[in-house]
Amino acid sequence: MIKNKNIVKDGLSAAWPICLGYFPIGxxxxxxxxxxxxxxxxxxxxxxxxxxxxxxxxxxxxxxxxASPVAIVTTVFMVNLRHLLMSSALxxxxxxxSRRFLSLFAYGLTDESFAVNLTRFNQGNWNRYSALTLNxxxxxxxxxxxxxxxxxxxxxxxxxxxxxxxxxxMFICLLIYQLRGPIFTITALIAAVCSVLAYIWMPGNxxxxxxxxxxxxxxxxxxxxxxxxxxxx
Amino acid sequence: xxNSDFLLLMLAMGxxxxxxxxVPLVTLSQxxxxxxxAEWLELIPPAILSAxxxxxxxxxxxxxxxxxxxxxxxxxxxxxxxxxxxRSLAGTVxxxxxCYWGLGLII
Numbered sequence: 001m002i003k004n005k006n007i008v009k010d011g012l013s014a015a016w017p018i019c020l021g022y023f024p025i026g027x028x029x030x031x032x033x034x035x036x037x038x039x040x041x042x043x044x045x046x047x048x049x050x051x052x053x054x055x056x057x058x059x060x061x062x063x064x065x066x067a068s069p070v071a072i073v074t075t076v077f078m079v080n081l082r083h084l085l086m087s088s089a090l091x092x093x094x095x096x097x098s099r100r101f102l103s104l105f106a107y108g109l110t111d112e113s114f115a116v117n118l119t120r121f122n123q124g125n126w127n128r129y130s131a132l133t134l135n136x137x138x139x140x141x142x143x144x145x146x147x148x149x150x151x152x153x154x155x156x157x158x159x160x161x162x163x164x165x166x167x168x169x170m171f172i173c174l175l176i177y178q179l180r181g182p183i184f185t186i187t188a189l190i191a192a193v194c195s196v197l198a199y200i201w202m203p204g205n206x207x208x209x210x211x212x213x214x215x216x217x218x219x220x221x222x223x224x225x226x227x228x229x230x231x232x233x
Numbered sequence: 234x235x236n237s238d239f240l241l242l243m244l245a246m247g248x249x250x251x252x253x254x255x256v257p258l259v260t261l262s263q264x265x266x267x268x269x270x271a272e273w274l275e276l277i278p279p280a281i282l283s284a285x286x287x288x289x290x291x292x293x294x295x296x297x298x299x300x301x302x303x304x305x306x307x308x309x310x311x312x313x314x315x316x317x318x319x320r321s322l323a324g325t326v327x328x329x330x331x332c333y334w335g336l337g338l339i340i
Contacts, residue, residue, distance in 0.1 A: 024322075024323050025322060028326065042239060045239075045240065045243050046243055046246075049243045049244060049246065049247035050243060050246045050247045050250050051250070052250045054278075055246065055250060058281075058285065059246060061285070063234075069238075069241075069242045069245070072242065072246065073242070073245045073246055073249055075281070076246045076249055076250060077249035077253075078277060078281060079277075079278065079281055080249060080250050080253050080254075081253055081274050081277055082253075082274055082275070082277060082278055083250075083253040083254045084253045084256070084257055084274060085271060085274055085275070086254075087253065087254050087255070087256070087257035087258045088257040088258075090258060091257055091258050094258065099259050102255070102258045102259050103255055103259060105258065106251065106254040106255035106258050106259070107251060107254070107255075109254040109258075162308075162329070162330035162331060162332070162333035162334030162335075162337070164333070165305070165308060165329050165330050165332075165333035165334070166326050166329070166330055168286060168289055168290075168305060168308075168309070168312075168329060168333075169312050169325055169326040169327075169328070169329025169330060170322065170325075170326050171282055171285055171286050172286060172309060172312050172313055172316055172325065172329065173312075173316040173320075173321075173322050173325035173326065174282055174322075175279060175282040175283055175286065175316075176313070176316040176317050176320070176325075177320070178278050178279035178282060179279060183276070184276065184279045185279075187276045187279055187280050187283075188279045188280065188282070188283035189283070190280075191279070191280040191281070191283040191284040191287070192283045192284065192286070192287035192291075193287075194284070195283070195284035195285075195287040195288055196287050196288055196291045196292055196299065199287075199288035199292055199297055200292055200297050200298065200299060207284065207288065208281065208284045208285055211280070211283075211284035211287075212277060212280035212281040212283075212284045213280075215276070215280040215283070215284070216273050216276040216277045216280045217273065219276040219280070220269060220272045220273045220276055223272060224269070224272070
């Protein structure tokens with residue numbers, strides 16, 4: 001019993017920086033969702049069914065712009081593909097663990113919980129139930145903060161002090177986080193050019209998917225070409 | 234969008250969020266992704282974010298025409314700088330909102 005208590009406590013104490021980070025982001029997502037016409041129960045449903053901050057921001061923006069459900073789901077899928085990598089990287093730390101546990105654990109796999117859990121597992125002494133506790137603490141914080149944000153949004157009239165720019169500001173910062181080397185910056189620049197061209201020339205919302213696939217492919221090819229050239233010289 | 238359509242959309246979004254997190258953990262635990270695919274996946278997030286932002290900054294929406302004089306673009310410069318220097322999400326959003334609001338008053 002004492003052991004179980006410690007396992008939960010370890011999970012919670014590793015989770016608090018994540019929860020602290022999620023709270024303001026969850027609030028701002030809630031405010032934006034309210035401006036986009038979402039009710040509190042819709043926000044709750046989204047945060048429970050789709051526990052993915054970046055995807056939810058994108059979904060709120062696309063819903064507001066009147067994008068088609070197919071375009072929204074495809075974009076969310078593309079954004080979440082990166083979790084394939086994280087999920088694969090974590091898999092080695094769960095030898096002989098039941099599929100039921102893994103299925104539950106996978107629900108709470110986010111960029112942040114991945115980073116903390118992987119670090120702890122690599123340091124050793126990290127219990128998988130502590131990891132599960134961490135995931136669910138982060139998830140609960142996320143649900144509460146996003147729904148609170150919707151109620152908060154009802155108090156903030158739209159247009160106040162540039163609220164309409166919050167989403168763009170958020171995406172700009174998330175983009176900067178992603179630029180971890182020249183190849184990332186080049187890929188982002190290619191994506192921007194392709195996206196603007198596709199946006200102007202083609203009706204609908206497919207410009208995001210077309211531009212990002214094209215840019216990631218070109219970036220990947222460029223990286224491989226440069227590596228080959230280095231190996232040859 | 235009515236309530237049942239909304240819930241259907243959420244379920245579909247939930248599925249495409251959950252599957253990439255679950256499938257490798259449960260099935261591919263011992264195998265590794267091919268290198269080219271891992272490298273491609275790594276470049277997807279910056280590409281998507283950039284593709285999402287760019288038309289807001291560089292094009293009018295109705296009709297869709299290229300533009301270099303939008304307030305969104307002008308406000309993006311200090312916002313980018315702030316994100317790069319501080320790496321603070323909350324700080325960047327606030328700077329962005331204030332610049333957008335301020336520029337809107339001047340122009």
